[in-house]
Amino acid sequence: MPDFFLTRLLAAPITIEGTDKVVNTCSNTEGLLTTARLEIMELLNDQPGQDSDLLVFLDSKAFSSYPDLQLSFSHRVKKLRGIAHPRTELKLVLKLCVLECLTE
Secondary structure, three states, X not given: OOOOEEEEEEEEEEEEEEEEEEEOOEEXXXXXXXXXXXXXXXXXXXXXXXXEEEEEEOOOOOOOOOOOEEEEEEEEEEEEOOEEEEEEEEEEEXXXXXXXXXXX
């Protein structure tokens, strides 16, 4: 059997809010995705029960006033002389955590 691993990502609850505006030569879509709890684990196929946390939040209270993850996004398209000029911005904010990097 080939050596491989699986990554499990669990997030709950997830909230997505956004707005979309179009004015003459410009369109703008903005939004925010948040998840109160986030878990990322490596599942080892050759060692059942030996799963490894890839992301561990240091404040592991069941209910916190800050979400584990916030992703804000903005996509703007301006048209100048008939040519579209798109611009996308992403901002990722994680609560204080430890991340285990995979190296091979």
